[in-house]
Amino acid sequence: MTVPHQPPAPAAITATGLRKSFGEKTVLDGIDLHIPKGSIFSLLGPNGAGKTTAVQILSTLITPDAGDVRVAGHDLARDPGAVRASIGVTGQFSAVDNLLTGEENLLLMAELYGYRRRQARRLAAGLVERFDLVEAAKRPASTYSGGMRRRLDIAMTLVGDPGVIFLDEPTTGLDPRSRHGMWEIVRELVGDGVTVFLTTQYLEEADQLADRIAVLNGGKLVAEGTPAELKRLVPGGHVVLRFADAAGLDRAARALGIGTADSEALTLQVPGDGSVKSVKALLDWVEAAEAEVEGLTIDTPDLDDVFFAVTDRPTT
Numbered sequence: 001m002t003v004p005h006q007p008p009a010p011a012a013i014t015a016t017g018l019r020k021s022f023g024e025k026t027v028l029d030g031i032d033l034h035i036p037k038g039s040i041f042s043l044l045g046p047n048g049a050g051k052t053t054a055v056q057i058l059s060t061l062i063t064p065d066a067g068d069v070r071v072a073g074h075d076l077a078r079d080p081g082a083v084r085a086s087i088g089v090t091g092q093f094s095a096v097d098n099l100l101t102g103e104e105n106l107l108l109m110a111e112l113y114g115y116r117r118r119q120a121r122r123l124a125a126g127l128v129e130r131f132d133l134v135e136a137a138k139r140p141a142s143t144y145s146g147g148m149r150r151r152l153d154i155a156m157t158l159v160g161d162p163g164v165i166f167l168d169e170p171t172t173g174l175d176p177r178s179r180h181g182m183w184e185i186v187r188e189l190v191g192d193g194v195t196v197f198l199t200t201q202y203l204e205e206a207d208q209l210a211d212r213i214a215v216l217n218g219g220k221l222v223a224e225g226t227p228a229e230l231k232r233l234v235p236g237g238h239v240v241l242r243f244a245d246a247a248g249l250d251r252a253a254r255a256l257g258i259g260t261a262d263s264e265a266l267t268l269q270v271p272g273d274g275s276v277k278s279v280k281a282l283l284d285w286v287e288a289a290e291a292e293v294e295g296l297t298i299d300t301p302d303l304d305d306v307f308f309a310v311t312d313r314p315t316t
């Protein structure tokens, strides 16, 4: 019997041996990337690690010193124009014109892409609706909140119907509600088949959104994988049992023979992955020692733990 062979998902972005230095400073020291179409990839790293530099290279704003890069099926070095036509970039350098209304910004963008007046109006109306800007559409963008401006920025990017979107810190400075709204937008984009390359300062954001995450440090990718894979790289998961009295804590600590007891808080911290099976086994042991557990909490490593484990101090 032959095992059916799953073809690898086509790549939206690939890079091999990507290098970039500024003077003496090597920022990217041989980076390889393979980002499947229709996925969200998040690049993390301390301040000054080179995330923006990577985005600028992949989006044709600056040229690398070495490396083969393909974006949306086009060779970056040979056909930067085709790459540019297939991508959208939003983030630190917003394309929004403050003097124009939201609607005018969208119409201007549509004109740049060669849409006729009627088509442009229809497209702008659809985007205004989709990005919840109907009430604000006739107001100058200068009056918009940070969240509205980011939504308008992404809406403008979509006028060009890009297959790959670079989001450079899309939610920095947004309040939690606006941030969640932005996450919904990103998920919708990917649902439509768009590939998203995301840089963020918020590890929770990468955890929530990204299919795969890479951590950049000292010019190299020091860790790469799904959020779950990365969390497995670091130890630190544990279960904290809280006891009814000191005698119970004592009996349990002796029966288990591992863990850190806190006699004031009446807790015992035991290493563990927090799975139902391991917690049940732990409670069975404690019960056999006739110790009464009043409560328990499970702490699993999060991306913060991974980040601290694989990166060193900021480089700027």
Ligand SMILES: Nc1ncnc2c1ncn2[C@@H]1O[C@H](COP(=O)(O)OP(=O)(O)OP(=O)(O)O)[C@@H](O)[C@H]1O
Pocket: 022, 027, 045, 046, 047, 048, 049, 050, 051, 052, 053, 054, 315, 316
């Ligand atoms: N045009 C330039 N000339 C000289 N050095 C530069 C230039 N652009 C970036 N750098 C340096 O390259 C390094 C990486 O910068 P980059 O902005 O890519 O980092 P980053 O990971 O995006 O940081 P942050 O999280 O702070 O935005 C920094 O040390 C920066 O000072």
